[in-house]
Amino acid sequence: MNLESYPPLFSELSKSSNQQEYLSSDHHQKVDTIDSIIIKPVVQDSDPIPVIDLQSLSLDELGEACKDWGLFRLVNHGVPPSLLSQLQDHAKTLYSLSFQSKQALFTTPTSYFWGTPALTPSGAPLSRGPQKINWVEGFNIPISQLSQLQPQHPVLASFRLLLEDYGKHLARLAKTIFEAMAMKLKLDEEQSKSNLSESTGNIRVYRYPSCSIPDTAWGIDVHTDSSVLSILYECEVGGLEVLRDDEWFQVKPICNALIVNLGDMMQAISNDNYKSVKHRVKLNKHKERISICYFVFPDEDSVIRSSNYKPFTYNDFRAQVQEDIKTHGFKLGLESFKLY
Numbered sequence: 001m002n003l004e005s006y007p008p009l010f011s012e013l014s015k016s017s018n019q020q021e022y023l024s025s026d027h028h029q030k031v032d033t034i035d036s037i038i039i040k041p042v043v044q045d046s047d048p049i050p051v052i053d054l055q056s057l058s059l060d061e062l063g064e065a066c067k068d069w070g071l072f073r074l075v076n077h078g079v080p081p082s083l084l085s086q087l088q089d090h091a092k093t094l095y096s097l098s099f100q101s102k103q104a105l106f107t108t109p110t111s112y113f114w115g116t117p118a119l120t121p122s123g124a125p126l127s128r129g130p131q132k133i134n135w136v137e138g139f140n141i142p143i144s145q146l147s148q149l150q151p152q153h154p155v156l157a158s159f160r161l162l163l164e165d166y167g168k169h170l171a172r173l174a175k176t177i178f179e180a181m182a183m184k185l186k187l188d189e190e191q192s193k194s195n196l197s198e199s200t201g202n203i204r205v206y207r208y209p210s211c212s213i214p215d216t217a218w219g220i221d222v223h224t225d226s227s228v229l230s231i232l233y234e235c236e237v238g239g240l241e242v243l244r245d246d247e248w249f250q251v252k253p254i255c256n257a258l259i260v261n262l263g264d265m266m267q268a269i270s271n272d273n274y275k276s277v278k279h280r281v282k283l284n285k286h287k288e289r290i291s292i293c294y295f296v297f298p299d300e301d302s303v304i305r306s307s308n309y310k311p312f313t314y315n316d317f318r319a320q321v322q323e324d325i326k327t328h329g330f331k332l333g334l335e336s337f338k339l340y
C-alpha cells in the first residue's frame with residue numbers, strides 16, 4: 001500500500017493498530033448500528049442479479065428488472081473491453097500519485113475529494129461529521145468540461161482521451177436505455193425527452209482503500225443515487241451491495257459487464273413504477289478497489305411531472321439534497337417532494 005498516495009487521515013489509520021482503535025471508538029459506529037435496516041449475512045451461491053442484453057433488448061425483461069431491482073447487469077453494450085481495461089489502468093496509476101499531486105491535478109471544474117461522495121455543484125465535498133466518514137477518494141469529472149482537464153501529467157493527457165471516448169459510449173447507452181424505459185412506461189415522448197440530458201453526463205472515478213476490519217466502516221454507506229441512471233464499471237474486487245425486499249445482495253464483479261442502476265429522478269419520472277435502488281459499498285480486507293461511475297441527469301430546468309410528486313426540476317431536487325445533508329447528515333430524497 002502506497003501510503004503517500006492516500007489522504008492523510010486514511011494513511012494514518014491504515015497502520016492497522018490505529019485503524020482498530022479509531023474504528024472501534026465512539027467516533028465510528030459499527031456498521032450494523034448505523035443501518036436502520038436489519039442486516040442479514042450476505043451469502044449467495046448463484047447470481048440473482050438480472051442481466052439485460054443490449055443487442056437483443058427485451059422491453060419486458062428491462063421493465064421487470066427496473067421494477068424488481070432498480071438495477072441490472074448490461075452485456076453486449078458495445079464498449080470495447082480494451083477501453084475499459086485502459087481506463088482502469090490509468091485510474092490506478094493516477095491514484096498511486098501523491099495526495100498533493102492529485103489535489104494539484106484535479107482543480108475546478110474537475111475535483112479530487114475524499115471522505116464523502118456528497119459534493120456541492122462545484123465539486124467540493126459536503127462535510128458530514130467525523131462519524132460519517134466514507135472510506136473513498138474520488139475524481140469528479142463533468143464530461144462537458146473534459147477539455148479543461150490540464151494535461152500537465154502525461155497519464156492525465158491519455159486519461160482525458162479515454163474519458164472522451166468512454167463519455168460518448170455511455171451517453172449512447174444511457175439514451176438507448178432511457179428511450180426503452182420511456183417506451184415501456186408509455187411516457188409522453190415530448191415531455192420525457194428533456195428528462196434525460198446527455199450533456200449532464202458526469203464521471204466519478206473512485207478508489208476505496210483496503211480495511212483490516214471491513215465490518216466497521218463503509219466505502220460508501222447506504223444511499224440512492226440522485227441521477228436518472230448511473231452506470232458503473234468495476235471488475236476486480238467486488239463490494240457493491242444492493243437492497244431488494246429488505247435483503248442485501250452482493251453484486252459480484254464480472255469483467256466487461258456494466259452495472260446500470262436507476263436513480264431518484266427515474267423513480268419519479270416512472271411515477272414509482274421503477275425503483276431508485278438502495279445500495280452501498282463494502283470495503284475489502286486485503287485489496288483496494290477502483291470503480292468508474294457515470295451519472296446522467298435531466299436538463300437543469302426540465303420539469304418532472306408525475307402524479308405522486310409535486311412538479312420539480314433537478315435543480316430543486318439538488319438544492320433540497322444539499323440542505324438535507326447539512327441539516328440531517330443524510331438526504332431525505334424524494335420524500336420531500338411526495339404529494340401524500
Ligand SMILES: O=C(O)CCC(=O)C(=O)O
Nearest residue numbers: 117206225232240291293
Ligand atoms: O463504486 C461503486 O461501485 C458505487 C458508487 C456509488 O454508489 C455512487 O457513487 O453513488
Ligand SMILES: [Fe+2]
Nearest residue numbers: 223224225279
Ligand atoms: Fe450510488
